[in-house]
Amino acid sequence: MPDLRRTTPASRATGGGHDTPPPPPRQRVWPLLVAALSVALLALCVRLLWLRTGAAPRRIGVIAGHWQSDPGATCPDGLREIDITLPIARAVVERLKASGYEAEVLPEYSSRLHGYRGLALLSLHADSCVALTGFKVAGRGIGPSSAASARLADCLTRRYGAATGLPFHASTITPAMTSYHAFRKAAPGTPAAIVELGFLGADRRLLTAEQERVVQGIVEGLLEFLASTGRPARTP
Ligand SMILES: [Zn+2]
Structure with missing residues (x-):
């Protein structure tokens, strides 16, 4: 009798029995x-x-109005807007750095404004040399950061008014503020605002001899806004 359990050449060729052949x-x-x-x-x-x-960087840009461009508004005795905006912007930036932010002073028409990314972008100006008193603030009104910019403007308005005692001078807000050039240049997500710190005329004493109150109002407004966005100061 032949042994039926032995494999035949044909069964070996197919792998034998019912075993699944391994994939190629x-x-x-x-x-x-x-x-x-x-x-x-x-x-x-x-x-x-x-x-x-x-x-996301903890960067804050502070534009010193007219810096590296032109003097801005000028009084008959030679007081210039740039003489106000530059030292105040520098003092604001120093205070923000002390609070743990990467703050920097920017010239009016810095090429870095194009696509500027940061927690906030703020521009500081002073108004003409006339017998008026008051300050004003305008937030970036276009794009995805318009709501945050409105909150930034609100914080600045309340804190700056409290620190300086100046009234809000709404009737002299111009398109140069609401359509400010940096609003069109900064990255869409960057909240931005422009502040007219006061008039070189009737607010001259505050702007020249009491700059600490001006700086305090700006910094407190910014810090309140930043705390509300979950990026509070890191003061040691
Ligand atoms: Zn200006």
Whole structure:
């Protein structure tokens, strides 16, 4: 009797019996490739999310009105707007740095304003040399940061008014403020505002001899806004 358990050449050729034949090498590589690609894609998404949220700079730009451009408004005795805006912008930036922010003074038409990204962008100006008193604030009214810019303007208005005692002079807000050039240049997500600190005429004493109150009002307004956005000061 022939031994029926012995495999025949035909059964060996098909792998024998009911065993599933192993997949050819190319079929085994595909799942590994798909898994590797999925991991790479996930890593890229996490990286992009981190760049959008976690790595946002604690940068604040303070434009010293007219700096490196022109003197701005000028009084008959020679007092110029730039003589007010530059020292105040520098003092504001020093106070913000002491509070843990990466603050910087920017010239009026800095090329860096194009696409400027930061927690806030603020421009400081002073009004003409006339017998009027008061300050005014305008926030960036266009784009996705318009709501945040309105909050920034609100914080600045309340704190600056309290620190200086100046009234809000709404009737002299001009298109040069509401359509300020830096509002069109900064990155869409950057909240921005422009402040007219007072008139070189009737507010001259405050703007020249009491600058500490001016600086205090601006800094307090900014800090209140930044705290409301979850980026509070890091004072040691
Ligand atoms: Zn100006």
